[in-house]
Each structure stands twice: as structure tokens, then as C-alpha cells.
Amino acid sequence: MAIFNPYESERTRVPAGDVRERDPGLPWCSECDTDEFLMYEDFVPARRPAGGGHLVAASVNYSCSVCGRFNGHEVPDSWNPPNWFWYS
Numbered sequence: 124m125a126i127f128n129p130y131e132s133e134r135t136r137v138p139a140g141d142v143r144e145r146d147p148g149l150p151w152c153s154e155c156d157t158d159e160f161l162m163y164e165d166f167v168p169a170r171r172p173a174g175g176g177h178l179v180a181a182s183v184n185y186s187c188s189v190c191g192r193f194n195g196h197e198v199p200d201s202w203n204p205p206n207w208f209w210y211s
């Protein structure tokens with residue numbers, strides 16, 4: 124008689140740390156597990172220092188309108204905040 128062990132099958136189906144559905148460098152609220160409610164407060168695109176040298180990575184500061192969690196970090200150069208526009 125075959126014994127079905129749901130724990131074993133679950134463990135082999137989803138290897139720990141191997142699930143990557145989004146870029147970890149992108150803004151995210153780990154509290155709400157979504158980026159849906161983020162409010163972007165400051166965004167600095169990738170730029171080159173005045174004196175030359177290495178490109179400084181783009182960075183963003185944001186907070187979550189639901190839980191209030193604040194976060195800020197570097198983001199990929201290709202990323203822009205959704206609906207972002209430059210004040211002129």
C-alpha cells in the first residue's frame with residue numbers, strides 16, 4: 124500500500140530560497156507583501172559624479188500608506204517610480 128506523505132512532496136516541490144518572483148532590489152513592503160500601497164517620496168536616478176568616476180546607482184525612498192513602514196535603498200537603473208514625473 125502506497126503511503127502519501129504531503130510534507131515530503133511539498134518540500135521537494137518548493138525548494139527553500141529558490142523561488143524568485145520579483146527583483147529583490149525593487150521597492151516592496153515586506154509587511155504588506157505588496158508594492159501596491161507604496162508612496163514614493165524621493166527618487167534619485169542613476170548619475171555620474173561631477174568629477175567623473177563610477178556611476179552612482181539610482182535610489183529611492185518610500186513609505187507604505189497602509190502600515191507606515193519606511194524604506195529606502197538603491198534600485199536598478201532601469202526602474203522608475205510608477206507615474207513618476209519631473210517637476211519643471
Ligand SMILES: [Zn+2]
Binds near residue numbers: 152153156187
Ligand atoms: Zn505596508
